[in-house]
Amino acid sequence: xxLRPATLIMAILAxxxxxxxxxxxxxxxxxxxxxxxxxxxxxAGAGTPTANPIVKGQNITVTLRNLNGxxxxxxxxxxxxxxxFKDNKSGEALGTQVTDEMGRISIGIPSNGTxxxxxxxxxxxxxxKLSGKAETDKTVAVKxxxxxxxxxxxxxxxxxxxxxxxxxVAGTRDGLRTGLIIALAALGLSLIFxxxxxxxxxxxxxxxxxxxxxxVFNRGFGMPVIVAGILAVLLSAAFGWAQDRGLWRPLRNRGxxxxxxxxxxxxxxxxxxxxxxxxxxxxxxxxxEYVAQSRTVYGPVGLSDKEIAIFVISIITLTVTCIAxxxxxxGKAMRAVxxxxxxxxxxxxxxxGVISSVWILGTALTGLSGVLLAVQDQxxxxxxxxxxxxxxxxxxxxxxxxxxxxxxxxxxxxLMVELGPVFGVPASIKEVGALVVLILILLVRPQGILGKxxxxx
Numbered sequence: 001x002x003l004r005p006a007t008l009i010m011a012i013l014a015x016x017x018x019x020x021x022x023x024x025x026x027x028x029x030x031x032x033x034x035x036x037x038x039x040x041x042x043x044a045g046a047g048t049p050t051a052n053p054i055v056k057g058q059n060i061t062v063t064l065r066n067l068n069g070x071x072x073x074x075x076x077x078x079x080x081x082x083x084x085f086k087d088n089k090s091g092e093a094l095g096t097q098v099t100d101e102m103g104r105i106s107i108g109i110p111s112n113g114t115x116x117x118x119x120x121x122x123x124x125x126x127x128x129k130l131s132g133k134a135e136t137d138k139t140v141a142v143k144x145x146x147x148x149x150x151x152x153x154x155x156x157x158x159x160x161x162x163x164x165x166x167x168x169v170a171g172t173r174d175g176l177r178t179g180l181i182i183a184l185a186a187l188g189l190s191l192i193f194x195x196x197x198x199x200x201x202x203x204x205x206x207x208x209x210x211x212x213x214x215x216v217f218n219r220g221f222g223m224p225v226i227v228a229g230i231l232a233v234l235l236s237a238a239f240g241w242a243q244d245r246g247l248w249r250p251l252r253n254r255g256x257x258x259x260x261x262x263x264x265x266x267x268x269x270x271x272x273x274x275x276x277x278x279x280x281x282x283x284x285x286x287x288x289e290y291v292a293q294s295r296t297v298y299g300p301v302g303l304s305d306k307e308i309a310i311f312v313i314s315i316i317t318l319t320v321t322c323i324a325x326x327x328x329x330x331g332k333a334m335r336a337v338x339x340x341x342x343x344x345x346x347x348x349x350x351x352x353g354v355i356s357s358v359w360i361l362g363t364a365l366t367g368l369s370g371v372l373l374a375v376q377d378q379x380x381x382x383x384x385x386x387x388x389x390x391x392x393x394x395x396x397x398x399x400x401x402x403x404x405x406x407x408x409x410x411x412x413x414x415l416m417v418e419l420g421p422v423f424g425v426p427a428s429i430k431e432v433g434a435l436v437v438l439i440l441i442l443l444v445r446p447q448g449i450l451g452k453x454x455x456x457x
Contacts, residue, residue: 059148061105065154076104077154080123084117129154178390209276211374211383233367249355252355277381390410394413395409399451409449
């Protein structure tokens with residue numbers, strides 16, 4: 001049996017989507033639960049700085065971590081004495097322990113009720129102090145027969161109420177970052193629409209494809225995130241070529257209308273989302289690197305290293321792509337096919353080859369958007385679907401089929417979404433502004449900011 005290359009590539013991609021997350025899960029080393037270790041409850045005064053037993057059943061557990069003001073990873077605080085009393089400090093002392101090398105103690109309690117955990121501040125290591133009000137006594141109301149965790153603030157950042165100007169600066173930073181990530185996907189969508197006329201509702205899931213592919217290469221195959229991201233972009237480009245050869249080109253050759261192809265794209269989006277959920281799962285996962293980073297202040301703006309990388313990569317990619325589309329022979333061919341496919345074909349141009357190149361470039365840009373979104377936030381099987389409305393709003397606002405319009409519209413949408421909460425929009429519905437813009441632009445100026453009005457019919 002002879003397999004077409006597009007069919008073979010799509011089969012390989014489907015295998016990666018289903019088997020890749022399973023390999024990632026198998027590569028993970030399970031972390032034992034604090035209540036899983038088997039031991040007996042300690043007596044009063046028991047415990048050493050190096051080995052405290054974890055009590056099975058009903059207990060009060062304290063884990064001391066020094067947050068170091070948000071700099072680096074939290075560090076355990078060993079050698080600190082804590083005592084648990086029944087009802088209050090003058091009540092019965094149920095046990096005293098010293099935090100072990102993991103900064104942890106676990107003291108068994110007889111039943112439900114009110115207990116007080118008292119920390120001896122004199123036993124804190126040099127240079128380590130309690131944050132906030134420096135409370136040494138914590139009251140715990142125990143209602144269920146299980147572990148009850150107590151938290152002390154050590155080295156925490158004291159957050160003061162932010163001024164309006166600082167909120168505007170932070171919202172502008174987040175808006176530009178979000179806008180650039182959206183712009184990459186919007187440029188891919190605009191290229192495909194401009195060349196084929198297809199409104200692709202599966203475009204958000206192509207963003208998810210880039211994010212999940214990065215996770216699979218990173219967690220499943222143990223590659224660094226940078227290498228995993230590059231491979232995810234290449235795989236997204238191959239997926240775009242396979243889509244065109246295996247699905248969209250046959251539909252075009254049969255004379256399928258754009259409305260019917262749009263409906264096919266909706267079904268294809270549902271298929272991809274179901275495959276992602278089946279192979280990746282419904283939980284949200286993180287990459288192995290660049291998860292939590294502190295921000296360095298540059299003048300009035302605080303930026304983490306990964307945010308700087310997102311800005312640089314996005315700006316360079318968008319600039320190079322737009323210049324290439326305006327100056328190179330392939331870019332001129334894409335614009336010619338977009339203006340008049342029939343005339344381009346009659347002049348000897350390989351229209352199908354140009355459209356395949358558009359799909360490769362468009363899905364590569366969209367995959368890069370998914371990679372950056374995975375680095376900035378986390379990976380979820382619906383991560384692209386959640387920003388699909390923002391992508392459509394950015395493309396529509398800037399002008400469908402225009403190169404610079406997708407960039408301008410996406411930046412405006414990103415700023416609107418992130419600055420909305422600063423001006424009173426609830427954060428839970430901040431994306432609603434994009435929907436309002438989408439409706440208004442279709443009513444007032446359907447061609448968008450940089451688009452040109454055209455006569456239809």
